[in-house]
Amino acid sequence: MATKNAEALAAANKKYEWGFTSDVEQELAPKGLNEDTVRYISAKKGEPEWMLDWRLKAFAMWQEMVEPDWAKLDIPMVDYQNAYYYAEPKKKPSLKSLDELDPEIKRTYEKLGIPIEEQKVLAGVEGARKVAVDAVFDSVSVATTFRKELEEAGVIFLSISEAIKKHPDLVKKWLGKVVPTRDNFFACLNAAVFSDGTFVYVPEGVRCPMELSTYFRINAENTGQFERTLIVADKGAYVSYLEGCTAPMRDENQLHAAVVELVALDDAEIKYSTVQNWYPGDENGKGGIYNFVTKRALCQGRNSKVSWTQVETGSAITWKYPSCVLNGENSVGEFYSVAVTNGRQQADTGTKMIHNGKNSRSTIISKGISAGRSDNTYRGLVRVAPTAENVRNFTQCDSLLLGDTCGAHTVPYIEVKNPSAQIEHEATTSKISDDQLFYATSRGLDEEAAVALIVNGFAKEVLQQLPMEFAVEAQKLLGISLEGSVG
Amino acid sequence: MTDTLDLPTKRQEEWRWSDMAALEAAAQSPAGEAPDADGWFIDGLDGPRLVFVDGEYQAGRSDAGPVTLEQLSADTDHPLGRRAAGAGWVLRVGEGGAKTCIQIVHLGSGGANHVPARIELAADATASIVETYAGTGWANRLTQIDLARGARLMRSVRLLQSGGFVSLRDEAEIGEAASLVSIVLGAGDMGSRIDGNLRLTGDGAFAEMGGALLTRDSQSQEAAVVVHHAKPEGSSRQIWRAVAADTSTASLAARVEVARDAQHTDGEQSLRGLLLKRSATVNLKPELEIFADDVKCAHGATVGELDKRALFYLESRGVAPARAQALLTRAFVADALDRIGEEAVREAFADNADRWLESAL
Numbered sequence: 001m002a003t004k005n006a007e008a009l010a011a012a013n014k015k016y017e018w019g020f021t022s023d024v025e026q027e028l029a030p031k032g033l034n035e036d037t038v039r040y041i042s043a044k045k046g047e048p049e050w051m052l053d054w055r056l057k058a059f060a061m062w063q064e065m066v067e068p069d070w071a072k073l074d075i076p077m078v079d080y081q082n083a084y085y086y087a088e089p090k091k092k093p094s095l096k097s098l099d100e101l102d103p104e105i106k107r108t109y110e111k112l113g114i115p116i117e118e119q120k121v122l123a124g125v126e127g128a129r130k131v132a133v134d135a136v137f138d139s140v141s142v143a144t145t146f147r148k149e150l151e152e153a154g155v156i157f158l159s160i161s162e163a164i165k166k167h168p169d170l171v172k173k174w175l176g177k178v179v180p181t182r183d184n185f186f187a188c189l190n191a192a193v194f195s196d197g198t199f200v201y202v203p204e205g206v207r208c209p210m211e212l213s214t215y216f217r218i219n220a221e222n223t224g225q226f227e228r229t230l231i232v233a234d235k236g237a238y239v240s241y242l243e244g245c246t247a248p249m250r251d252e253n254q255l256h257a258a259v260v261e262l263v264a265l266d267d268a269e270i271k272y273s274t275v276q277n278w279y280p281g282d283e284n285g286k287g288g289i290y291n292f293v294t295k296r297a298l299c300q301g302r303n304s305k306v307s308w309t310q311v312e313t314g315s316a317i318t319w320k321y322p323s324c325v326l327n328g329e330n331s332v333g334e335f336y337s338v339a340v341t342n343g344r345q346q347a348d349t350g351t352k353m354i355h356n357g358k359n360s361r362s363t364i365i366s367k368g369i370s371a372g373r374s375d376n377t378y379r380g381l382v383r384v385a386p387t388a389e390n391v392r393n394f395t396q397c398d399s400l401l402l403g404d405t406c407g408a409h410t411v412p413y414i415e416v417k418n419p420s421a422q423i424e425h426e427a428t429t430s431k432i433s434d435d436q437l438f439y440a441t442s443r444g445l446d447e448e449a450a451v452a453l454i455v456n457g458f459a460k461e462v463l464q465q466l467p468m469e470f471a472v473e474a475q476k477l478l479g480i481s482l483e484g485s486v487g
Numbered sequence: 488m489t490d491t492l493d494l495p496t497k498r499q500e501e502w503r504w505s506d507m508a509a510l511e512a513a514a515q516s517p518a519g520e521a522p523d524a525d526g527w528f529i530d531g532l533d534g535p536r537l538v539f540v541d542g543e544y545q546a547g548r549s550d551a552g553p554v555t556l557e558q559l560s561a562d563t564d565h566p567l568g569r570r571a572a573g574a575g576w577v578l579r580v581g582e583g584g585a586k587t588c589i590q591i592v593h594l595g596s597g598g599a600n601h602v603p604a605r606i607e608l609a610a611d612a613t614a615s616i617v618e619t620y621a622g623t624g625w626a627n628r629l630t631q632i633d634l635a636r637g638a639r640l641m642r643s644v645r646l647l648q649s650g651g652f653v654s655l656r657d658e659a660e661i662g663e664a665a666s667l668v669s670i671v672l673g674a675g676d677m678g679s680r681i682d683g684n685l686r687l688t689g690d691g692a693f694a695e696m697g698g699a700l701l702t703r704d705s706q707s708q709e710a711a712v713v714v715h716h717a718k719p720e721g722s723s724r725q726i727w728r729a730v731a732a733d734t735s736t737a738s739l740a741a742r743v744e745v746a747r748d749a750q751h752t753d754g755e756q757s758l759r760g761l762l763l764k765r766s767a768t769v770n771l772k773p774e775l776e777i778f779a780d781d782v783k784c785a786h787g788a789t790v791g792e793l794d795k796r797a798l799f800y801l802e803s804r805g806v807a808p809a810r811a812q813a814l815l816t817r818a819f820v821a822d823a824l825d826r827i828g829e830e831a832v833r834e835a836f837a838d839n840a841d842r843w844l845e846s847a848l
Binding site: 411 | 781782
């Protein structure tokens with residue numbers, strides 16, 4: 001029996017290239033969720049009183065809230081009591097350099113297929129392109145590189161628990177301002193039990209000297225991951241942030257309810273890129289990650305700009321709407337997304353562009369690719385407030401269907417209260433034409449390579465928006481995600 | 488009965504833009520005197536004429552022709568439609584028969600009235616029906632339509648109530664090569680909710696539901712239509728225009744669903760909104776739900792004001808600004824009303840729209 005299981009596991013692991021677990025001793029909070037869990041997490045992180053109060057308030061609020069069910073998703077009941085809310089790799093002496101990093105963790109990064117550039121950085125290769133990595137291994141940041149160079153530029157790039165201790169005023173000022181605690185069920189849960197995450201502050205007039213990056217990785221079995229990211233770009237600042245994720249294979253569904261808050265003040269720009277490749281579950285939809293994330297940006301200042309780019313290939317269920325609240329005059333919001341679903345995956349994703357400022361503009365480009373027995377939904381909102389003059393929005397959502405057992409859905413909401421607004425929405429649904437396939441295969445490509453090529457072309461407008469390191473990985477991912485979907 | 492209304496709320500996704508408070512107020516308004524029926528029929532059309540006052544059939548003022556009056560059950564789970572059980576009207580047309588231009592006028596004096604209706608066309612039968620709503624109060628209707636192979640139904644509905652609320656729920660099954668065209672004009676001062684669920688259950692069926700909603704003052708009108716393609720080779724059109732003035736709200740939600748087997752579906756949605764005032768609102772939701780991989784579904788949605796260049800062009804030709812605006816708005820609305828088959832009906836509808844535009848602009 002045991003061998004059978006092991007064999008089955010090995011076979012399953014083979015299918016998911018990044019499905020593995022590494023043995024790192026873990027310190028776990030007791031299973032279940034109650035006020036004590038919240039206190040435990042807070043105490044474990046040595047948080048100040050105000051933070052604990054904030055968490056407890058959120059927890060009390062969460063208990064009153066009802067799980068939403070309006071999305072086009074079939075979500076099995078999540079048992080919030082049957083999960084660990086805190087896991088931390090066993091304390092090792094504090095690290096001075098990356099070489100001292102737990103070799104287990106280091107190997108994990110290697111298997112993750114972290115973009116070569118970043119691997120070099122992690123390995124300490126000289127002359128490697130500068131990318132700062134704040135690695136989140138389960139719930140605690142274990143290594144932060146390039147801190148010094150960033151410090152010289154005045155950029156604060158810390159784990160959020162460190163930031164709470166070192167820069168309480170900054171955190172207090174912005175935490176929960178973009179995504180209020182009571183915003184939604186999952187954001188509220190996150191506020192109560194968030195384990196760690198990233199804090200970035202770019203001071204006035206500073207262009208962040210390198211791209212910042214965090215690798216999220218869910219490792220411990222049954223550990224809900226509740227990341228909290230807060231990025232503040234002060235007047236005239238610029239920062240580009242990369243977020244990439246893979247997760248090891250698990251039998252039980254794992255909930256990921258992160259919150260990402262971005263704030264752009266006058267003339268500031270934030271570029272936020274995500275490649276998400278968490279475990280999608282096996283072909284019957286068993287296992288896999290639930291990715292219920294609240295991402296929102298506040299374009300508070302004049303001429304501020306936020307650009308979201310996401311490549312979503314993993315997770316059993318993806319449910320997120322990276323949004324922009326465009327309060328500033330002439331502010332700009334952008335959303336570029338590729339969402340691939342295969343097997344039994346479900347995705348309900350899109351964006352919200354809330355135009356409150358004069359002359360604010362937004363662009364939405366969404367490419368949905370469904371294969372296997374999956375469902376892929378674009379859901380978006382463009383809202384124009386009565387006071388927002390001369391708003392422009394352009395939305396394009398294209399769907400590509402591979403096979404006739406999958407679904408593609410488009411649910412755009414348009415709410416306009418100002419006549420000077422110009423809102424355009426375009427959508428298409430198509431399949432890969434036989435002509436295209438025939439042409440590519442007649443040139444010697446096998447069918448899978450041909451599909452990958454065509455799909456990459458379909459998603460080109462979005463992939464172009466990704467930083468170099470990510471673009472390569474993302475292209476590879478698209479191909480891998482669609483393996484076995486044709487023929 | 489009003490305290491047991493149990494209406495959908497804004498928290499329900501399909502009802503988030505609905506103004507159920509207006510419906511409730513209309514339902515509770517006291518009954519008074521209904522307006523005269525005569526002015527509401529379209530002249531120059533032969534055919535049966537039926538009058539309903541506060542939901543009750545007026546035999547003395549009607550010539551029912553092929554239409555029969557029957558007790559009907561409300562076989563639906565739609566939250567408003569299911570209230571419409573009881574005395575209603577039925578049109579049955581036998582194979583190859585043709586019944587054209589049946590006119591039905593619904594007059595309301597206040598309070599709530601519910602009327603169910605059933606339209607059953609046998610193979611290759613054709614029929615056309617014009618319905619007009621006038622007066623006030625809450626008029627709630629459930630219309631169930633069944634079209635057999637090759638049957639054709641043209642349905643035109645105008646909402647011209649001076650107040651109150653009109654809620655329509657249409658449920659249609661459209662068989663092989665059958666065709667249904669439903670055009671709705673909301674040009675009165677009532678609130679409205681137009682619900683449609685059209686199912687194409689035969690190969691090569693055609694379904695169209697569209698129209699124009701014109702809103703002013705604090706009025707709120709809304710259409711929510713679902714077209715479901717269950718079989719291959721079907722086509723559907725949803726062409727809606729919304730014009731909102733003052734502090735009013737016009738909302739359009741149109742959905743095309745394409746089932747797995749419904750290959751070669753050709754679906755088209757065109758939702759366009761025109762805002763005449765800063766304080767008005769237009770909400771649009773052009774929704775697609777596609778499970779077949781060889782289909783053509785296009786949807787377009789735009790909101791904005793009148794094209795400034797077109798206005799300038801007309802003004803430079805000596806057309807007064809107000810008139811230029813009226814002309815362009817009229818053209819904007821005409822897109823949706825042009826689908827009406829009979830000329831007399833089309834002209835009457837265009838007239839109603841024009842009169843609305845003249846007073847609103």
